[in-house]
Amino acid sequence: MTKENLIFWGAGTARTFRLIWMAEELELKYKLNPIGPRTGETLSKEYTALNPKQKIPMMEHGNFSLSESVAICRYLQNTFPSKNIFIPSNSQDKAKEDEWCNFIYGEVDETSLYVMRRHYDLKEIYGEAPEVVNSCRQYLQRHLKVIDKHLEKNQTIMTGGFGIVDILLMSCLDWAIFYEFDLPKNITIYRERISQRAAYTKAMEINYSS
Ligand SMILES: N[C@@H](CCC(=O)N[C@@H](CS)C(=O)NCC(=O)O)C(=O)O
Structure with a gap:
């Protein structure tokens, strides 16, 4: 998988901030769909099909999708290692x-x-x-x-x-x-x-x- 097909869903909260910051540290390209909580956007049929929890943030990487801010940050750090982010090795x-x-x-x-x-x-x-x-x-x-x-x-x-x-x-x-x-x-x-x-x-x- 390449870096270029990353899509993030969600903006404006402490949880959405985490993956955006992680991606910026890792110098990744991503498309951001800045939907918000309780705007009705997480309840749409399309979004619910992607994330049945109807919550943000959410990430797509090719065919792989992931919710939960901590899990997404971890996925990014492990998939795109960089000198900017410490990754424990033992x-x-x-x-x-x-x-x-x-x-x-x-x-x-x-x-x-x-x-x-x-x-x-x-x-x-x-x-x-x-x-x-x-x-x-x-x-x-x-x-x-x-x-x-x-x-x-x-x-x-x-x-x-x-x-x-x-x-x-x-x-x-x-x-x-x-x-x-x-x-x-x-x-x-x-x-x-x-x-x-x-x-x-x-x-x-x-x-x-x-
Ligand atoms: N454990 C989740 C929490 C996600 C979460 O609660 N997101 C809030 C915004 S910060 C949300 O989407 N709220 C909409 C709702 O509860 O309807 C994570 O860390 O990603």
């Missing part, structure tokens, strides 16, 4: 990368930020629940401390270099800032440094202006 590094991906996706994204989104931004659909939102806020603060401690001595999450974990984490940190979290010191320094990457800036423009 079982311990692979396991550490998995540990971080699961932690950030499971605890920071889904259990904290997305639950806040459901019961605050999307309260008309999922119900208003200020106590839930508040407890998610405290829960995330606890996890941010763990990440902050790790970043005391590390420039990137994996000691081998910048990669998928940093992309996931940065997408969540930007989301947390949008929700008015005060990020701890080491995370703030890390975020300022990583956001200088040209691919980050380009992906921001593409994801949020499409």
